Amino acid sequence: MGELVKKNPPTPLSALDSRIKLLFMAGWSVLLAVQNNQAAAYWGLGGSALIAALAGQIFRLAFWRKIFLVNVFLLFIWLAIPFSFSVPGETLWVAGGVAVTREGVSLALLLSVKALSITMGALALAAASDVLELLGGARALGVPEKVVSLMLLMTRYVAVVGHEFGRLRDAMRIRGFRARFSLHSLRSLANLCGALLVRGFERAERVYAAMLCRGYKGKFYFAKSSRLTRADLLFAVLALLLGARVLFANAS
Secondary structure, eight states, rough: OOOTTTOOOOOOTSSOHHHHHHHHHHHHHHHHHHHOHHHHHHHHHHHHHHHHHTTTTOOOOHHHHHHHGGGGGGGHHHHGGSSSSSSOOEEEEEEEEEEEEEHHHHHHHHHHHHHHHHHHHHHHHHTSSSSHHHHHHHHHOOHHHHHHHHHHHHHHHHHHHHHHHHHHHHHHHHHTTTOOHHHHHHHHHHHHHHHHHHHHHHHHHHHHHHHTTOOOOOOOOOOOOOOHHHHHHHHHHHHHHHHHHHHHHHHO
């Protein structure tokens, strides 16, 4: 479990109560998701950038790499939506016989800014926290025990499954396998997935038996959340101000 309790470098947000962080993540994401105004979306992007700066992530290449990977699906938005408002719509230019409209480009830009804002804010707060801390906060907020336990085990063993997949894939490559669009390749990949499922099931049984031997009774115990501090209250005020600014921009 050492990977879970690895401490991140201290930042102005790292000492905040995990409950405050989770509530902000949920509220900020919902607030930005329901906006339909460009100005409100840009204010949301600015607020998320501020959160990322306070979390010490704004200049980290790894942080932006994660945001890029999460938002890859935005490419499909730009391949579809700008062409979806042909009638009615103000044509900007014609590409391949299909009209690109101002309304379509505006909607694609709005969705992209909102997705970037939500992703940036969530990843920044997650980077300023430990996994155990966030899961303990989720349990304190009333998230069901089974959901928290599943998230904890998933966080711990996704990397293990990924490592096992890499071993099986390397073994296939050593034996001369090269992925091609053929029946043989599809059959080999299906066998790889089957072997991965079988090994995952076997490892799960061993882990569960080991947990029972250590007294596991269906519940993980987290440190109790401490009282809110002045820093938590200041961040709550900042969050309210950011939310009010987004709502004001939407109203205007």
